[in-house]
Amino acid sequence: MTALLAGLAALAAVALAVGSVVLGPREVVDALLGVEGAPTFIVTGLRxxxxALAAVVGAALGLAGALLQSVVRNPLASPDIVGLTGGASAAAVLxxxxxxxxxxxxxxxLAGALAAAVAVFALSGRGVTGTRFVVVGVAIAFLANGVLGYALTRASLTEAQSAFFWLVGSVGTAPWGDVLRVGAVLALAALVLVVARRPLGALALDDDSARxxxxxxxxxxxxxxxxxxxxxxxxxxxxxxxAFVAFVSGPIARRLRGRGPALVTAALVGAVVVVGADLVAQHLVPGSLEPPAGLVTGALGAPFLIWLLVRGERRKEAPA
Structure with a gap:
């Protein structure tokens, strides 16, 4: 966890200093402290x-993915695989x-994500675990994608262009109100999970032992x-x-931490992934054409999914 915090701090320092105008460490510190004559608007108004939005969004997605994978007991059970993100996206575009x-x-x-969750609950049967949950979730994700496509066909050209850019995922427009909303929900969710740590810990056992x-x-x-x-x-x-932030954060966190749900570590991994992806996106293409962060995470997450599936098949084929 110390390495993750150090990495996040290093990425934050680069994010505040590097851009169309490169600032020195002293200039960044002066701007943060509000020193007269410092580039305050560049640092505190833009960067x-x-x-902050990249960090809290990444932490929220990382925590959401690790929590879902932990309680469902399946590394494929992340919000973007089982339809929760798809339901939220379809409803938001509508x-x-x-x-x-x-x-x-x-x-x-929120209504779209909850509707997708209820549908998965209803169709996956008693217990809400295992492969059935993931398969039902994938079906719900396809359904949400169909609703999303319908919404785009009904939108005007301008609305459709905005929606397409939004659907890739970006933190480029970051008002403080958005940061505070996500941060507040993240803090509340963390509090709920702390209060419920004993029941969550019991899920490490099989259901009969937990009862x-x-x-x-x-x-x-x-x-x-x-x-x-x-x-x-x-x-x-x-x-x-x-894309894929919720999916990759849990497995990476478990590798860093060892056994257990590793929820805090997964939140930090998510923050590092989104902040890092946004930095790469800002400087990936020279000039004013800046790809969204979701393009970077998707390019990295797809090979990770393939590797996870291949590793699972090899484990099944390995002799006992």
Whole structure:
């Protein structure tokens, strides 16, 4: 975790200093302290909100993915694979096409994610675990993609162009209001998970063993999936569906931490991934044509998914 914090701090320093105008360390510090004559607008008006939004969105997606993978007991069970992000995206684009902005889009994204979660609950059967949950979630994701396509066909050309850019996922436009909304939801979710740490810990056992010590595994699992849905929905509402962040954060965190859910580590991994991807996106293409961060995370996440699937097949084929 120390290495992740150090890496995040290093990325933050680069994000605040490097851009169309390159600043020295002293200039960045002076701007943060509000020293007269310092480039305050560049640092605190442009770069700091973007950095903060990337960090909180990444942390929210990382926590959402690791939590879902942990309680469902499947490394493929992340919000962007099982339809939660797709439901949030479809509902948010419908809201944007209707001319809604701000909290109305947040509410639509939350409703879409919760609707997808309820559909997965209803169709995956008792227990809400394993491969069935993932397969049902993938089907819901395809359904959400169809709704999304319909919404785009009904939108005007200008609305469709805006929606397409938003759908790739970007933190380029970062008002402090968005940062505060995602940060508040992230803090509330963290508080809920701290309070529920014992029931969540019991999910490491099989359901019968968990019940024998007084836990309610199905209810705990459903509550955790709802928390994951809310985190994913809020992140998607403000930054779009930044691909694969929720998916890769949990496995990376478990490799860094060892056994266990590693939720805090996954949140840090998500923050590092999005901040790093946004930095790469800002400087990937010379000139004013800046690709969104979701393009970078998608390019990195797709090979990771293939590797995870191949590794799983090799484990199945390995002799006992």
């Amino acid at each position: 700091l909100p973007r950095l 809201a944007l096409s209707a001319g809604l902005v701000g909290r109305a889009v947040d509410a639509a994204a 024998s010590i007084g836990a309610r595994p199905v209810a705990t699992r459903v509550g955790a999936i709802l928390v994951s849905s809310v985190l994913a929905a809020v992140a998607v509402a403000v930054a779009g569906p930044i």
